[in-house]
Amino acid sequence: MSRALTVATLFPLATVAAADEANASALVRRGAARDLSVETVTVDRADSFVDADVYLVGGTGRGGVAALVEALTSTDLAARVSDGAVLLAVDAGLDAVARSWVDPAGARHQGLGLAPVSIHSAPEVTGTVVTRPDASLDLPALIGWEANDLRTVREDGARALFTLEVGSGNRTEDALGGTTEGVLAGSILGTRLHGPLLALNPELADLVLARATQRSEPWPALESPAVERARRERIAEVRRESPKADWRSRLPGPVAARLRR
Numbered sequence: 001m002s003r004a005l006t007v008a009t010l011f012p013l014a015t016v017a018a019a020d021e022a023n024a025s026a027l028v029r030r031g032a033a034r035d036l037s038v039e040t041v042t043v044d045r046a047d048s049f050v051d052a053d054v055y056l057v058g059g060t061g062r063g064g065v066a067a068l069v070e071a072l073t074s075t076d077l078a079a080r081v082s083d084g085a086v087l088l089a090v091d092a093g094l095d096a097v098a099r100s101w102v103d104p105a106g107a108r109h110q111g112l113g114l115a116p117v118s119i120h121s122a123p124e125v126t127g128t129v130v131t132r133p134d135a136s137l138d139l140p141a142l143i144g145w146e147a148n149d150l151r152t153v154r155e156d157g158a159r160a161l162f163t164l165e166v167g168s169g170n171r172t173e174d175a176l177g178g179t180t181e182g183v184l185a186g187s188i189l190g191t192r193l194h195g196p197l198l199a200l201n202p203e204l205a206d207l208v209l210a211r212a213t214q215r216s217e218p219w220p221a222l223e224s225p226a227v228e229r230a231r232r233e234r235i236a237e238v239r240r241e242s243p244k245a246d247w248r249s250r251l252p253g254p255v256a257a258r259l260r261r
Helices: 022-033 065-073 077-082 092-097 202-213 225-241 244-250 253-259
Strands: 005-010 038-043 054-057 086-090 100-102 108-110 117-131 143-154 162-166 179-181 183-185 188-191
Touching: 005 022, 005 202, 022 038, 022 054, 022 202, 054 077, 054 092, 065 092, 065 108, 086 092, 086 202, 092 117, 092 188, 117 225, 143 225, 162 225, 188 202
Parallel strands: 005 038, 005 054, 054 086, 086 188, 100 117
Antiparallel strands: 100 108, 117 143, 117 162, 162 179, 183 188
């Protein structure tokens, strides 16, 4: 077995819990299946910050983002990410590491600036999200849960983490006309999706582990029958529940864009 990877969950009590802390144990399980030893640590004070290969920051709601930004600013997270550590920032965590975010009153604040996005207020959305397969990242259709009142604007040409079949996502216009979600910029993965996301989608855990180990070739196929079956059933259920009028959302982005002309 190769050297142990360290996964650090950062300040989980700063924001409203949304089961994102379970992403750490999902990496442990998937790492073991990939013959990787993964150690986890929870950082709840700036003076207990550790050097890690993967950092996880999550939670939901905007009430605790200011405290989370303050806590993260007091650490060496920016330097570690600059050196290549992977950062998975979920929902409130994405707000904290964005260039700017808005509080519940609509006031704008600076984030850490690690993720090339700005956050804006928007009507509330809640529901299950289904992504489209992405061969470039070796990802099948994935599933998650969104519940937020925010719009995420990618900057500097940063790519989205996902393209969606079902869901609201970033709520910004994509050049190809599709619905996109999150951001992928270097070693930073930002998303609004809960689940916990890595537990529901072990292939995304593979992506995080690959980035952490600087692996360039695809992982060998690895089946997770129970997870895959539950995900297929939930995706089928979501598709049945989706309004028939929204059938264009299931088409590839360029095709849907042409139909809107």
